[in-house]
Amino acid sequence: xxxxxxxxxxxxxxxxxxxxxxxxxxxxxxxxxxxxxxxxxxxxxxxxxxxxxxxxxxxxxxxxxxxxxxxxxxxxxxxxxxxxxxxxxxxxxxxxxxxxxxxxxxxxxxxxxxxxxxxxxxxxxxxxxxxxxxxxxxxxxxxxxxxxxxxxxxxxxxxxxxxxxxxxxxxxxxxxxxxxxxxxxxxxxxxxxxxxxxxxxxxxxxxxxxx
Amino acid sequence: xxxxxxxxxxxxxxxxxxxxxxxxxxxxxxxxxxxxxxxxxxxxxxxxxxxxxxxxxxxxxxxxxxxxxxxxxxxxxxxxxxxxxxxxxxxxxxxxxxxxxxxxxxxxxxxxxxxxxxxxxxxxxxxxxxxxxxxxxxxxxxxxxxxxxxxxxxxxxxxxxxxxxxxxxxxxxxxxxxxxxxxxxxxxxxxxxxxxxxxxxxxxxxxxxxxxxxxxxxxxxxxxxxxxxxxxxxxxxxxxxxxxxxxxxxxxxxxxxxxxxxxxxxxxxxxxxxxxxxxxxxxxxxxxxxxxxxxxxxxxxxxxxxxxxxxxxxxxxxxxxxxxxxxxxxxxxxxxxxxxxxxxxxxxxxxxxxxxxxxxxxxxxxxxxxxxxxxxxxxxxxxxxxxxxxxxxxxxxxxxxxxxxxxxxxxxxxxxxxxxxxxxxxxxxxxxxxxxx
Numbered sequence: 001x002x003x004x005x006x007x008x009x010x011x012x013x014x015x016x017x018x019x020x021x022x023x024x025x026x027x028x029x030x031x032x033x034x035x036x037x038x039x040x041x042x043x044x045x046x047x048x049x050x051x052x053x054x055x056x057x058x059x060x061x062x063x064x065x066x067x068x069x070x071x072x073x074x075x076x077x078x079x080x081x082x083x084x085x086x087x088x089x090x091x092x093x094x095x096x097x098x099x100x101x102x103x104x105x106x107x108x109x110x111x112x113x114x115x116x117x118x119x120x121x122x123x124x125x126x127x128x129x130x131x132x133x134x135x136x137x138x139x140x141x142x143x144x145x146x147x148x149x150x151x152x153x154x155x156x157x158x159x160x161x162x163x164x165x166x167x168x169x170x171x172x173x174x175x176x177x178x179x180x181x182x183x184x185x186x187x188x189x190x191x192x193x194x195x196x197x198x199x200x201x202x203x204x205x206x207x208x209x210x211x
Numbered sequence: 212x213x214x215x216x217x218x219x220x221x222x223x224x225x226x227x228x229x230x231x232x233x234x235x236x237x238x239x240x241x242x243x244x245x246x247x248x249x250x251x252x253x254x255x256x257x258x259x260x261x262x263x264x265x266x267x268x269x270x271x272x273x274x275x276x277x278x279x280x281x282x283x284x285x286x287x288x289x290x291x292x293x294x295x296x297x298x299x300x301x302x303x304x305x306x307x308x309x310x311x312x313x314x315x316x317x318x319x320x321x322x323x324x325x326x327x328x329x330x331x332x333x334x335x336x337x338x339x340x341x342x343x344x345x346x347x348x349x350x351x352x353x354x355x356x357x358x359x360x361x362x363x364x365x366x367x368x369x370x371x372x373x374x375x376x377x378x379x380x381x382x383x384x385x386x387x388x389x390x391x392x393x394x395x396x397x398x399x400x401x402x403x404x405x406x407x408x409x410x411x412x413x414x415x416x417x418x419x420x421x422x423x424x425x426x427x428x429x430x431x432x433x434x435x436x437x438x439x440x441x442x443x444x445x446x447x448x449x450x451x452x453x454x455x456x457x458x459x460x461x462x463x464x465x466x467x468x469x470x471x472x473x474x475x476x477x478x479x480x481x482x483x484x485x486x487x488x489x490x491x492x493x494x495x496x497x498x499x500x501x502x503x504x505x506x507x508x509x510x511x512x513x514x515x516x517x518x519x520x521x522x523x524x525x526x527x528x529x530x531x532x533x534x535x536x537x538x539x540x541x542x543x544x545x546x547x548x549x550x551x552x553x554x555x556x557x558x559x560x561x562x563x564x565x566x567x568x569x570x571x572x573x574x575x576x577x578x579x580x581x582x583x584x585x586x587x588x589x590x591x592x593x594x595x596x597x598x599x600x601x602x603x604x605x606x607x608x609x610x611x612x613x614x615x616x617x618x619x620x621x622x623x624x625x626x627x628x629x630x631x632x633x634x635x636x637x638x639x640x641x642x643x644x645x646x647x648x
Contacts, residue, residue: 068333069321077317080319081321084318084319084322088322088325170370174370174373175369177322178369181315
């Protein structure tokens with residue numbers, strides 16, 4: 001399919017040259033396509049970048065969920081499995097990924113670079129699903145109102161992981177593995193039933209007794 | 212890897228660089244505070260229980276600091292002076308992981324296998340339990356089966372080598388301050404410790420050494436070594452047989468008979484003497500977690516974990532042996548000469564100081580070397596323990612030793628001392644009667 005060829009051709013170009021092609025014309029010429037073929041699918045390279053990131057997320061999920069133990073994993077392990085697989089996917093395209101991350105992540109911590117918008121949609125959908133499973137299994141505490149913010153909270157975690165990955169200088173990104181492990185453990189300690197829930201329950205009880 | 216550990220999954224423990232920094236900072240404070248309390252109580256004549264101090268310090272001192280100040284005097288310090296002799300608390304502390312980290316999650320273990328073999332552990336083994344059975348010092352142990360054999364699979368935490376390096380950078384200034392040492396004089400000792408610790412992260416090396424030492428010790432009685440499987444091992448994964456048996460503490464709780472304890476003690480003694488004197492290469496980490504005991508065949512010791520192996524240079528071995536020889540003890544000139552060679556006594560030391568060091572060493576060597584001067588030795592003898600404690604108390608009062616501000620002696624002695632301390636600790640806990648000649 002032409003669309004995939006353009007995508008792959010673009011990715012190869014960035015991996016090989018370290019920068020995006022100077023113009024759409026240059027890329028299509030290289031691929032032996034008329035320039036307007038590109039515009040049939042994409043408005044510009046930014047849109048293409050966004051789609052590539054969304055593809056990484058989809059691919060990571062597809063690979064991770066094929067792991068034979070996937071069904072036995074709880075929500076925490078599923079998230080970990082996804083992160084580790086995503087890293088593997090990114091490592092395969094590391095020049096593209098690192099370049100994009102370094103270009104866009106340093107600006108405002110916490111703000112999502114536009115290039116990751118596509119990935120974000122994929123990720124939040126995935127997280128919403130595993131959180132629902134987690135609530136059913138009791139791994140995650142049910143907290144009306146607050147829990148709607150969880151997908152955004154986990155998205156911030158993914159941003160942290162990506163930022164850590166972009167700055168990691170250890171062999172085979174081993175520090176990033178450790179960072180993921182610890183970040184996920186912490187986040188699941190937070191969303192699991194903990195002091196917070198007992199405190200809320202207690203306060204609610206006091207307020208009700210007042211009447 | 213004891214059977215009893217089977218059903219207890221690991222608990223979470225904190226560690227990041229920041230968390231470790233905080234822990235070490237606390238260590239420095241705690242140890243300092245423990246000693247202040249101890250001396251303060253002593254100063255007013257109260258009977259400050261050495262067990263208290265010991266308990267309080269064991270984790271901090273041994274976990275983080277004790278190896279930093281190596282010297283022959285360390286024999287005295289470790290075996291007597293600090294009363295850490297045969298320290299129950301020390302043994303218990305050290306039996307736990309030195310680099311405590313939360314257990315690796317299932318996905319990370321799977322990833323470690325994918326990195327190493329391109330396959331998940333479920334493809335590599337017939338069965339594989341994703342829940343770790345036990346913490347190893349820098350990893351965790353999983354149980355697996357393949358071709359009808361039960362295997363122990365050690366998986367190392369990611370980035371351990373890096374964190375060891377940064378641990379050392381963190382602990383160094385604190386250790387120097389607590390012990391009042393100067394960086395330049397400690398450098399060789401630090402170097403020695405760092406080398407050993409980094410070696411411990413190399414599972415390929417551990418595998419080679421485990422095979423070598425097991426082969427060399429095959430003729431020794433009542434010892435059991437796991438077979439290692441190179442084709443199932445990698446840089447961060449080590450596969451070996453799952454040995455039966457219990458760790459010292461659980462084993463002693465089963466009230467083994469004196470005969471069994473003697474045979475176990477003898478096996479350990481023979482194993483160590485053979486390594487020290489014949490192989491010149493020693494399993495330098497004799498903490499209880501590395502041995503599995505069982506009473507089958509009158510007592511068998513399973514030896515695990517060849518991560519920390521000290522190769523002993525021939526001249527160091529000669530010197531160490533000469534120091535422990537009975538003739539040396541009686542002959543003060545010879546002892547002085549040997550201590551000078553070992554760097555404990557220096558030619559520029561004032562006469563009084565030299566005499567003091569020689570006297571001190573003579574006293575500790577008399578005790579430490581006592582098992583060697585008799586054909587048989589009873590490590591369960593309470594009299595021996597008491598005289599070691601007494602010597603410790605005595606040395607503790609010596610202002611000269613408390614003020615000693617530089618480490619002395621060869622850096623090779625650090626791990627030799629640690630080996631002896633560990634071995635004596637094991638044997639006394641076993642209360643074993645051993646043929647030592």
